[in-house]
Structure formats: structure tokens, C-alpha cells
Amino acid sequence: MSIRATEQRETAAGEIVGAGGAATGVAATGGNGFYPNGRPVKKIDGTTVRMETEGLTVRYGVSTFGIQDVSMPVFDRSVTALIGPSGCGKSTFLRALNRMHDLGVDIEVTGAAILDGENIYEPQVDAVTIRRRIGMVFQKPTPFPTKSIYENVCAGLRLVGMRRKNVLDEAVEKALTDAALWDEVKDRLRSPGGSLSGGQQQRLCIARALAVEPEVLLMDEPTSSLDPNATMRIEQLIQQLKEQVTIVIVTHNMQQAARVSDYTAFFYVGEMVEISRTQQIFSSPREERTQEYLSGTFS
Ligand SMILES: Nc1ncnc2c1ncn2[C@@H]1O[C@H](COP(=O)(O)OP(=O)(O)OP(=O)(O)O)[C@@H](O)[C@H]1O
Ligand SMILES: [Mg+2]
Secondary structure (H helix, E strand, C coil): CEECHHHHHHHHHHCCCCCCCCCCCCHHHCCCCECCCCCECCEECCEEEEEEEEEEEEEECCCEEEEEEEEEEEECCCEEEEECCCCCCHHHHHHHCCCHHHHCCCEEEEEEEEECCEECCCCCCCHHHHHHHEEEECCCCCCCCCCEHHHHHHHHHHHCCCCCHHHHHHHHHHHHHHCCCHHHHCCCCCCEHHHCCHHHHHHHHHHHHHHCCCCEEEEECCCCCCCHHHHHHHHHHHHHHCCCCEEEEECCCHHHHHHHCCEEEEEECCEEEEEEEHHHHHHCCCCHHHHHHHHCCCC
16 A cells, blocks of 8 residues: 555545444544544545644744645554654654644644544644643653652653552553563662663653553654664564554664554655555655665665
8 A cells, every 4th residue: 555645635535434434443433433523534445544644834943844744644553654864854743743842932833633533733622631642752761860660650640630559550560561661670660760771761761651541652763772672672562552552653773664663654854755554665665765765875
């Protein structure tokens, strides 16, 4: 399958499911093919579109475009890799998917990022709720270094007012287990987050992101500072997580993109050039620029 930005609206429009066309994997629909706001669930080639951007543009200051007019789907419970040269807008796009740019100064975001049929940039949508539903893991592990491992994982839950110890205990164990870290830290939950190794800290950050049970997880080069063993653990984790969570990952490692992702989107100079199934993009990309990038003959 290949999904070009110019074609995807047509394709998507042709494959919108109606009543009775249950969208597997989308809890929010109640299984009748519609979101609670009445919008129909979209499918492309039979796969549910969990998020979709339409003409998403991010401008830094007056003149620098981080991304320009990006329209692409993010498929439910799958891994989408974002690839492309440095400075081409991958991180900018990722941050726009959970309204992280709201926190920056002099950044203008236009267009739409639609989650479950609702544009997250609509004024009535609460950005904090969006960031709970759409979690983020950054390139460098960012635990609270002096807070305990336990408190690091709880941070998001405390923010939403969860206080009961037994509930927190359970959530911490589950998140650390899901992040493949529980066995290594279960006897030292009161140690500071900063006492863990880099790879463990990154898994701690993943546990922190998972604790609030996000529906979408955004990962910006999550293994770029890790050794091969820690990288492998995180890649395995991504494979397990996609059973429950929709994942978008930025990577400069083409082997990693090929190993972990179902779909790959190629970014170049602020534009999303093409998105296809990963297998296809690596074997026969449609666009010359993608071909050149993948073959290393990029000028
Ligand atoms: N906070 C910012 N203020 C001003 N310009 C920015 C900011 N963040 C990114 N940019 C610019 O936006 C463009 C896209 O940057 P972005 O960080 O999204 O690229 P990237 O594809 O993630 O690159 P890399 O692979 O190096 O991480 C670049 O021209 C960059 O200089
Ligand atoms: Mg980046």
C-alpha cells in the first residue's frame, strides 16, 4: 500500500465506514463505526486511522517553517516511523501531534491534527487532557533525577489528582512491567531516578508516559543515546506496546525503522514527501527524493 498525501483524502473518503462497520481497535467508538461526536471512523485499505493531520503547518517566528502543509494518517495500533535528514521537521511534526508547541514562544501552528474525529487544536479541547491521551518520550531520557523511581512513574497520575496508595502502587508496577523495567527496579523503587543507567532511565521515562495510559505514544529518537542492548529492549517493547497503543517514532536508524515500524513517512525540508507501508517504502519508494535518501545518494 502506498498513501500519498494528495491521494489519501480521496482514498480515505472512499473507505469511510458507516453504521455497522465496526472499527476494530478503537475503544472510543463504542464499536458502531462512529466517534462520540458523530464523526465516522476512517479507514484506509481496511486499517483504522487513529490520528490524521490536515495541512499541518508550524512556523517558528515569522519566517522559519518547521513543517509545511503536512497531511498524513497515523494508523491505529501500529508503529509509524518518521525518517528524513536532520532539520526536516520530524520533531516539529511530532510535537505538533500533542500540542507541545503551545508551551513554546512565538510558534504558530495552523491546520488540523485530528484524534478520534476531533481536531485537537479546537479551542474547546484541553491541551493537558490531550497530552495525557498522547504521551511523549524524548530523545534524551528526562527523568526527575532526585525524585524516586516510584515518584517518577507516578508524576502524571499525581498531576491528575490520583492519591490512593494502592491505586498508585498498582499503576507503578503495571507501567514498569510494561516498560520492561520492573524486575530491575522492584527492590529499589525509592532510589532516585538519576541513579539508573541511561537505558534504564529511558525505560523509566517510557513507564512514566505509560502510567497515564495514553492512547498514542510519540517517541523522538528514543534509542539514539543507548547501547545496542538497551536499544534492542526498547525495540522489543515497542513491538509489544503496539498491541495497545498507537506509536509514532522518529528515527535516524533505517534498520530500526525497518525492524519496528509498520508504516514509514519520509520528511524532507518541512514536507512529508510520502508515507507507505514500511516494506514498500524500503523496497520501492514512489518518490525519487525518498529513493535518494534511502540509498544514501542524497545531495
Ligand atoms: N524551537 C525552535 N525555534 C526555531 N526554529 C526551530 C525550532 N525547532 C526547530 N526549528 C527549525 O525547524 C526546522 C525543523 O526542525 P526539527 O527539529 O523539527 O527537525 P528534525 O527533522 O527533527 O531534525 P533532527 O533530525 O536533527 O532532529 C529546522 O529548520 C529547525 O532549525
Ligand atoms: Mg529531531
